[in-house]
Amino acid sequence: MVKKLAVLIFATIALQAQAETLTVISFGGTNKDAQDKAFYKPFTAAGLGTIDAGEYNGEMARIRAMVETKQVGWDVVELETPELLRGCEEGLFETLDWNKLGKKSDFIPGSVSECGAGIFVWSTVLTYDADKLKTAPTSWADFWDVKKFPGKRALRKSAKYTLEIALMADGVKREDVYKVLATPAGVDRAFKKLDELKPNIQWWESGAQPLQWLVSGDVVMASAYNGRVGTAQAEGHNFKIVWDGGLYDLDNWAIVKGSQHKALAEKFIAFANQPENQKVYAENIPYGPTNIKAGSLLEPARLKQLPTAPDNLAKSVQVDANFWLEHGEELEQRFNSWAAK
């Protein structure tokens, strides 16, 4: 009996040693489904290693605790840019060796950084159910117009994106948003604009919520990640996107400092960076690929639905990660106390 058990244990250990498992953590939901099809399954199929895919909501506490206690269970994580920069500064992530990850010039600006490799470009856009609204809203100013469009609106519960949207609704030009927001008067202006809409806002925290609320009729319009809108459209909902004033940013891969499978993690990121795989990802969820070559592999009709399509990009604002790195904590604190009153 004991012998059998010992054999079993050794066999298990041997098996594990053979196929190294990489733990990849991303922002669940339809995003993770698309990643599974584009990156995880092909990676395993290519015999490079198995993937243990997990999900989280972007909370950095777990990563910091892992690094501090040297009990690193996650290898590769998906991050928004401000968190990536902050974590990189605080030493939570490994420095990337771009020689192993691909040619830097193949990627769009912002997706190559010290600790991170861009996965895709997403955009926070205004969306609404065209079956329920007779006249179409065309801008964030319409979002504020409760007379023309009565009902609740959904916004993400954070200062990030919300303050930019408020300023654009107040008539600040796209290219001036961060210039205005960097001044105390600009911040006051944004909060004053938010005051106007406050009773009509329903706040969301996870990306799936605004679309569920649109379906259930709880809200008439919402800010939402364009990829989630695309998924809902594919399910047959008549949701429309207003690209004007969309806020786009990147999601990035980073390797947690002290990861035990660093070499495999690099292999995985290099694999996910390849245009063929990014193309599969963009076909499954309408987020823009970071590898420029992936764009040419995609069908033109699909390309139009992506935030990286030239027409869409021209109407959008890039989220200023450095601004949020610098002012994030202070503004989120103020936002919290504003929202809680």
Added chain:
Amino acid sequence: MSQNPVLDTPAQSAPNAHEPTLRQRLNRSEFAKTRRSLLLIAPLLVFVVVCFLFPIGSILSQSINNPELPEALPQTSKALQAWSGDALPDEHLYALLAKELIAARDQGQIASAAKRLSYEDASYRRLILAVPRQAPADGVDVKNILIAKQPLWGDITTWRTLQRAAKPLTSLYLLSAFDRKVDAKTGAIVSQPADQALYVNVLLRTLWMATVVTLLCVGIGYPLAYWLAKQPSGRANLLMILVLLPFWTSLIVRTASWIVLLQSGGLINRALMGIGLIDHPLTLVFNRLGVYISMTHILLPFIVLPLYAVMKGISPSYMRAAISLGAHPFLAFWRVYVPQTFAGITAGALLVFMMAIGYYVTPALLGGPDDQMVSYFVAFFTNSTMNWGMAAALGSQLLIIVMLLYIVYVRVTRTPAEAAAR
């Protein structure tokens, strides 16, 4: 002692003086018994210390712990404590600061120091991060160069703040938890500006919401438990399962199903509109009402169970006796039955209240931003901004309240027992 002839008579102790007296032997065996029982509970004691007191203690200590600056800038921190604070420091301290900041940047420690300083004032973050770039490479005349590049370095307030932030312990987090802060210029404790103040409000709201939920639970739970206790035991068991079934279901599932029931296009609104009671859907969820409804439902079993147990033990003959002596049934119920259930009400209500003040998931999912309770902000600081000092301070705040409540509970429940003993 000497009044007891059996234990202490000289006749007994005289024959062999070296033999211990009966009392001594008694004491010794008592002691052995105590030691044995201590040994028996030792594993429990160790468990409580290791798995409960130690982690809680270390979390609580985070609320006053202040290691960032002393770790990143050890010598500067030491020198700052010796600085009088009357005039700007001399060249030596400027040079030391610049040297240590450059070293901290190279070791990746500068970010945590900058983050800690940004809690005092957001502009200090940039100030600190810029020093390694701006300080002269040769380390000569650092003071004038830094002041020329960043006028804040010529402000004595900056240095006083730095001095305060470099101490090994800080009151920053605990003060913030009560919307107070140390004024950088005068060093006095002042209120936060109105647009930053938050936590006193949140604390009062938490206590208020928990009170409302507790009252609702008592109001609904009492008749329910009374009715259950009156049923024949077969049916009571069956009904009890109905009370317990939601209790066994996951909290998240129950909360999510309340969203489905209460939302605008949800079951309840559609039913009300279907029978023509309302024209427009009521807003039942993502506001205070939704939180009250679901929290009351979720916490109800915690009051029904103790009440049911107490009510089962009350003999119906008391009520019958009161009525046969001429009391109106309601008066008999009020004067005879209800006082006997006080222990159950207190225990249940306290349990519900204590669980309610720590609630996180339900208000987060079913409430708006102005329905969030203290635990939401503990989670916010732990997970989102990683300001663990603030999370610990808010946690301490909750713990202190629970302990105060416990003391009140012990006082309230002990008095009748003491009275009875007398």
